[in-house]
Amino acid sequence: MVTDRSGDTWRPLVAALANDRVREAFARLTLGASADDALDGLSPSRRRHVVETLQRAGLVTADLRADGSAFARVLAAAPPPPRPTxxxxxxxxxxxxxxxxxxxxxxxxxxxxxxxxxxxxxxxxxxxxxxxxxxxxxxxxxxxxxxxxxxxxxxxxxxxxxxxxxxxxxxx
Missing domain, CATH: 1.10.10 (Arc Repressor Mutant, subunit A)
Known part of the structure; x- marks a missing residue:
C-alpha cells in the first residue's frame, strides 16, 4: 500500500473503493474469480487503471489475488480514538x-x-x-x-x- 505525502495510508484504499469498477473487480477477486474474470469486459487502458488502483491501495497481491489485509494495516496505522474521561x-x-x-x-x-x-x-x-x-x-x-x-x-x-x-x- 502506498502512503501519500501526509502519511494518510487510508486515502488510496478509500479512493479505490470509491471507484465502481475497482470495487467490482475487488469484489470478484475476493469471491475467488481469476484476474481475467474479475477484469472481464474492461478495455486494456481501463484494466491497467483498475489494476494500478488496486495495487496502490494494497488490495491485491503481486499475482492479482485479493488481499483484504489492507484494511487491517490502515486500522493499525490509525491512532486509537481518545478514551472518554x-x-x-x-x-x-x-x-x-x-x-x-x-x-x-x-x-x-x-x-x-x-x-x-x-x-x-x-x-x-x-x-x-x-x-x-x-x-x-x-x-x-x-x-x-x-x-x-x-x-x-x-x-x-x-x-x-x-x-x-x-x-x-x-x-x-
Missing part, C-alpha cells in the same frame, strides 16, 4: 446515559454533569419540560429524575410541580 465514560458517543457508576463520587459527578446539560443556572422548569429534556439523555426518565433529586443536585418546589438546580453553597 470523567463523566463521559458513562455516556454513549451521542451523550446518552449508558450506565451509572458504582463509586458514589463518580455517580455524583455524572449526575451534576447531566443536570447542567438540562438546566440553565437559576432556571425553574415544570415536570413535563424536565421529562422532555431528560428523554435526550436516557430511556429511564423517572430513575434519572429521582437520582438528581435524591443526590440533592436538583430540587422540587414545595408543590412538587417544578424543578431547579440546587443553589451552590457559598465557599468558606
Amino acid at each position: 470523567g463523566a463521559d465514560r458513562f455516556l454513549s458517543s451521542e451523550g446518552r446515559l449508558v450506565r451509572y457508576p458504582s463509586h458514589p463520587d463518580e455517580r455524583r459527578d455524572l449526575l451534576e454533569a447531566l443536570a447542567h446539560r438540562v438546566f440553565a443556572p437559576g432556571e425553574v422548569i415544570d415536570e413535563p419540560e424536565l421529562n422532555d429534556r431528560l428523554a435526550a439523555l436516557t430511556d429511564d426518565i423517572p430513575a434519572l429524575r429521582r437520582h438528581l433529586v435524591d443526590h440533592e443536585i436538583v430540587e422540587r418546589t414545595r408543590s412538587g410541580s417544578e424543578y431547579s438546580l440546587v443553589a451552590a453553597s457559598p465557599q468558606s
